[in-house]
Amino acid sequence: MKSPTRTSRTRLRALDPRRSRADSHILLTICEGLAGLGAVSVLCAIAGSLDDAGDSVVLGLAGVLLITLGAVARVKLKRRRRPTTAAVLSGLAATWVALVVAATAVYLSSGAIGRADDALVEAAAGFSTTALTTLDPSELSVPMSLWRACTQWLGGLVGILIGVVALPMALQGQRLTPTEWSDDDATFARGRIARRRQVMAIYLGLTAAIGVAFAATGMGAEDSAVHALTTISTGGFSSMPDSFASFGAGPAAVATVGMIIAGSGYAIIWWAIRGRRSALTQSIELRIYGAILLFGTLLVWWCADGLSWNDSLFTTVSAASTTGFAVADWTALDDAVTALLLVIIATGSMIGSAGAGLGVSRARILVAFARRELRRQLDPGSVVVLKTGGQAVGDPAIERITGHQIAHFATCAGAAGLLASAGVDLLGAIYTGVSVVSTHGPGIGVGSFGSLENLSRPARLLLVPFMSAGRLSLVPLMIGIVWIVHAQQGLRRELRALWRVWPERLASFSLAARRALSGQGKK
Amino acid sequence: MLHGEPVGRPSTTLHVMGLALVFIALGMGGCALIELASTNRDSGALALGALISGSVGVLLWWRTREGSTRNRDVFAAVGWTWLTMTLFGAVPYLLAGTFATSGVGFAEQLVNSIFESTSGFTTTGATVLADFERPGRGLMMYRQLSQWYGGMGIVVLAVTVLPYLGVGGLDLISAEAPGHSSDRLAPRVSETARRLWAIYVLFTLVIAALLFLAPGPSLYDSLAHALTTAATGGFSPYANSIGHFNSVLVELVVIAGMLYGGVNFALHWRAGRGDFGAYLRDPEFRTYALILTSAAAAVIAVLWLSEPLGGTDAIRAGLFNVVSFGTSSGFGIATGADSPGNYVLWAPAAQMVILFLFVVGACAGSTSGGMTIMRMRVLFGHLIRSVRRSQQPRAVVAVKHGGVAVPEDVVSRMAGFFLFYVLLICTGTVALTMLGAELETSIGSIFSMLGNMGPALGEAGPANSYADAFSQPARLLLAMFMLIGRLEIFPMLLMFAAPYRALSDALRR
Numbered sequence A: 001m002k003s004p005t006r007t008s009r010t011r012l013r014a015l016d017p018r019r020s021r022a023d024s025h026i027l028l029t030i031c032e033g034l035a036g037l038g039a040v041s042v043l044c045a046i047a048g049s050l051d052d053a054g055d056s057v058v059l060g061l062a063g064v065l066l067i068t069l070g071a072v073a074r075v076k077l078k079r080r081r082r083p084t085t086a087a088v089l090s091g092l093a094a095t096w097v098a099l100v101v102a103a104t105a106v107y108l109s110s111g112a113i114g115r116a117d118d119a120l121v122e123a124a125a126g127f128s129t130t131a132l133t134t135l136d137p138s139e140l141s142v143p144m145s146l147w148r149a150c151t152q153w154l155g156g157l158v159g160i161l162i163g164v165v166a167l168p169m170a171l172q173g174q175r176l177t178p179t180e181w182s183d184d185d186a187t188f189a190r191g192r193i194a195r196r197r198q199v200m201a202i203y204l205g206l207t208a209a210i211g212v213a214f215a216a217t218g219m220g221a222e223d224s225a226v227h228a229l230t231t232i233s234t235g236g237f238s239s240m241p242d243s244f245a246s247f248g249a250g251p252a253a254v255a256t257v258g259m260i261i262a263g264s265g266y267a268i269i270w271w272a273i274r275g276r277r278s279a280l281t282q283s284i285e286l287r288i289y290g291a292i293l294l295f296g297t298l299l300v301w302w303c304a305d306g307l308s309w310n311d312s313l314f315t316t317v318s319a320a321s322t323t324g325f326a327v328a329d330w331t332a333l334d335d336a337v338t339a340l341l342l343v344i345i346a347t348g349s350m351i352g353s354a355g356a357g358l359g360v361s362r363a364r365i366l367v368a369f370a371r372r373e374l375r376r377q378l379d380p381g382s383v384v385v386l387k388t389g390g391q392a393v394g395d396p397a398i399e400r401i402t403g404h405q406i407a408h409f410a411t412c413a414g415a416a417g418l419l420a421s422a423g424v425d426l427l428g429a430i431y432t433g434v435s436v437v438s439t440h441g442p443g444i445g446v447g448s449f450g451s452l453e454n455l456s457r458p459a460r461l462l463l464v465p466f467m468s469a470g471r472l473s474l475v476p477l478m479i480g481i482v483w484i485v486h487a488q489q490g491l492r493r494e495l496r497a498l499w500r501v502w503p504e505r506l507a508s509f510s511l512a513a514r515r516a517l518s519g520q521g522k523k
Numbered sequence B: 001m002l003h004g005e006p007v008g009r010p011s012t013t014l015h016v017m018g019l020a021l022v023f024i025a026l027g028m029g030g031c032a033l034i035e036l037a038s039t040n041r042d043s044g045a046l047a048l049g050a051l052i053s054g055s056v057g058v059l060l061w062w063r064t065r066e067g068s069t070r071n072r073d074v075f076a077a078v079g080w081t082w083l084t085m086t087l088f089g090a091v092p093y094l095l096a097g098t099f100a101t102s103g104v105g106f107a108e109q110l111v112n113s114i115f116e117s118t119s120g121f122t123t124t125g126a127t128v129l130a131d132f133e134r135p136g137r138g139l140m141m142y143r144q145l146s147q148w149y150g151g152m153g154i155v156v157l158a159v160t161v162l163p164y165l166g167v168g169g170l171d172l173i174s175a176e177a178p179g180h181s182s183d184r185l186a187p188r189v190s191e192t193a194r195r196l197w198a199i200y201v202l203f204t205l206v207i208a209a210l211l212f213l214a215p216g217p218s219l220y221d222s223l224a225h226a227l228t229t230a231a232t233g234g235f236s237p238y239a240n241s242i243g244h245f246n247s248v249l250v251e252l253v254v255i256a257g258m259l260y261g262g263v264n265f266a267l268h269w270r271a272g273r274g275d276f277g278a279y280l281r282d283p284e285f286r287t288y289a290l291i292l293t294s295a296a297a298a299v300i301a302v303l304w305l306s307e308p309l310g311g312t313d314a315i316r317a318g319l320f321n322v323v324s325f326g327t328s329s330g331f332g333i334a335t336g337a338d339s340p341g342n343y344v345l346w347a348p349a350a351q352m353v354i355l356f357l358f359v360v361g362a363c364a365g366s367t368s369g370g371m372t373i374m375r376m377r378v379l380f381g382h383l384i385r386s387v388r389r390s391q392q393p394r395a396v397v398a399v400k401h402g403g404v405a406v407p408e409d410v411v412s413r414m415a416g417f418f419l420f421y422v423l424l425i426c427t428g429t430v431a432l433t434m435l436g437a438e439l440e441t442s443i444g445s446i447f448s449m450l451g452n453m454g455p456a457l458g459e460a461g462p463a464n465s466y467a468d469a470f471s472q473p474a475r476l477l478l479a480m481f482m483l484i485g486r487l488e489i490f491p492m493l494l495m496f497a498a499p500y501r502a503l504s505d506a507l508r509r
Helices: A006-015 A025-047 A053-076 A085-110 A116-127 A144-169 A192-216 A221-232 A249-263 A266-274 A278-283 A284-303 A309-320 A335-348 A360-378 A395-421 A428-436 A458-470 A474-515 B013-038 B043-063 B072-091 B090-095 B106-121 B137-152 B154-160 B169-175 B189-213 B219-230 B248-262 B265-272 B279-280 B283-306 B313-327 B348-361 B373-391 B408-434 B441-448 B472-488 B490-494 B497-508
Strands: A385-389 A389-391
Touching: A006 A266, A025 A053, A025 A085, A025 A144, A025 B472, A053 A085, A053 A249, A085 A144, A085 A458, A116 B441, A144 A192, A144 A221, A144 B490, A192 A249, A192 A266, A192 B219, A221 A249, A249 A278, A249 B013, A249 B043, A266 A278, A278 B189, A278 B265, A284 A309, A284 A335, A284 A360, A309 A335, A309 A458, A335 A428, A335 B408, A335 B441, A360 A385, A360 A395, A360 B408, A360 B490, A389 B043, A395 A428, A395 A458, A395 B106, A395 B348, A395 B373, A395 B408, A428 B348, A428 B441, B013 B043, B013 B072, B043 B072, B043 B090, B043 B137, B072 B090, B072 B248, B072 B472, B072 B490, B090 B106, B090 B137, B106 B313, B106 B472, B137 B219, B154 B189, B189 B219, B189 B265, B265 B279, B279 B283, B283 B313, B283 B348, B283 B373, B313 B348, B313 B408, B348 B441, B373 B408, B408 B441, B408 B472, B408 B490, B441 B472, B472 B490
Parallel strands: none
Antiparallel strands: A385 A389
């Protein structure tokens, strides 16, 4: 039998249905994300079917629809072996937007929220893991309460996958922020899919463990599930309007431990699971995180009137992990405590965790950079190498981190400015701006325990882009924006060029068409 | 040796410090004469202050000579000179009992005197003075003069008479001048310093003449306000500041003076030589104009729409305050707590614009404070570059200012400056709240002190005194932040490096 020629091989490949699928990384990412939301919707519908059949039906239908969409996308679309950095980051941003839109539709169709703007804010707060809410959670049915918590759980998972899987691979060897585990191949699996599975397994396991621990303290099944989902994701949604103030010391203690774990980087958790004690003890990032928690707790306890030491620890951990749970009204805290907590919230959790904020590792490198600049003022010719995890941090990495820092504070300032323009008082605008970009939530400016009742509707809507900026990490978001701007500029250039040369282009096109019709085309 | 055999111990720090104290003593002496010729209440305090400062200054100058001008010595010279200057500058207030009201002890008087002196020399304009009628006219003129000295910089003044410092002199000017700008106006450093001071003196005289021609201010008022307008300082001998005159013409003259003071003095020099296009060619000046215009338009619009103010009041209050804070002057036109000029009562959006101006400041190389527009431009360029390089790791992208690539070490230094700025804001705010101040007042005051603005937010607004808003330790902390802000962080942090090195060398020997 004659072997097929090169041309015929190409034709055969084109006829193969698997190879004829449209190539779209972004669409596929969006559909996979929606399918994930569909899967959890179906699970919530099943779990809460005995409590509220109506909400379960809505969730079930939405889940089936989203899963079907994902399945169709898997058949019709394919992912390139190595998508560009911009495509990966744009895909993540687009997926986040699609999830928020889908969740808004679910809130509206279930009747849990009557207004579209409120539903949008609630959905955005969910997927950005920000502890802000437009509804009274105690009035929700079991399936909706679980599903609401699941939006934060998915948001936290997306945040970790961005930090641990998507960004390191999308940036092709560059390190957005050098960490102690960046060059440690033993820490995470090397392939994208294997690493994703590894992270998801840890995430699921920790969720289950925290849920069991909550249940062991006497919390009900629904409350345990809701709080486990929102603790591990550093989300902060609660089934009660006054968060953990409704529960006893036992659940608060479990939540404290859960938040500490959730705010730790996944490398730290992995090292702990694998028993790599030396890696844990040598981790400077972990030591700094511990020091923030320890000294923060001591200062909060010292400055605050009426907070016991365990409430001070809870509050500090809630701020450092950017979770937003509360045992006391965040708006009623002493000024010194509020200022201190605001700094802790802005610093945020460890890199590679579900938490947001500037990041402990980044903050540490920035302080080292500041010391280097101070030394260079005295001796401009001196060569000072910054190190993390025993590895030198190069100038490109420092440049990215300082750029990220500027972007972070500019975003906080932008949020504060826009909130003030929407009528929020000056202090409230500043606090909420910082808090929302760190995906924390409750505090001055918004209502007690993260309720948005005090905020005007335009102000609530203004929070949405800043919650997304905090969740999706700023530099990737800006890369996406630059990519869009470049694409738009390129398109404008093309259009301008076409406008200038269209008579020649038209003439050459008609000539080519005439040649093709008369069979004189180029060979 | 051109100046004869060198005498005394070589120490740039003590030598410059001595000269600076002599200049301050001359100022105090002049103000003592004014006091003698007018109210004659505090002439003794001023004369004694002049005697103490002059004696110490002459002694230091005479017993030392210029020494090393390595970076650490330059920072030490500038940092220690400023610290000493503010301490000696407090002597007349203390001797005159300016803050000696009933129930106020010596410690509080001392703290208040240091605060007022620091606020003067750093051109901040924050005040703890409650009774503006108590000090004599000479002492109030000294208060104004302290801002005038601080505006261009006392070390720059010292360099004008220290021609032998050479390149080190330029470093001294750079370490003291606001912004990253040490443009040479002449081949010789001392000539550069002289030219800067010449523009400054001429500028002050022109403002004084214009104010005198306007209806309202007397010769004394004109000179007093001209000194602090040129310095973009904000002190006034009256509690209601410029609002005391309630004159649109006076306000317009002060606005023009503040705008001029907020521009790089190298541009003024070029304009003085006939090159008026230098202003428009300068990208920093264009951004300065754009920021002030946009901020004024935004504030006026907010005041017009949200406040019960008429169009004229909104324009008058909005424009004056925006220029006052956009140039880090801190003058006010509030005639009382409920006056339209009291921006603390404005809508949050307008207050946020004012807070933004606290941070930005004006042009590098001017008498203004703040982060300066040049730094903001470079930092923005750095941000865009880092995003582009994350997308295209091998791309060679330079940060440009006015079409010229900014050297990497300068970009790095500015990023370091920004980082220190943020760290200081955070630590300062937490420290002030722990010392009992309100959070809003603390945030506003830290921004205000680092930008050398003067009035702040909350309880430290234009109609309030810092003495009511802050405890004694908090006031001392604020004075330290004024110095850090005026010298742009690094000299104040590094002033201990040279003494530390000298001490460790001595111990090793």
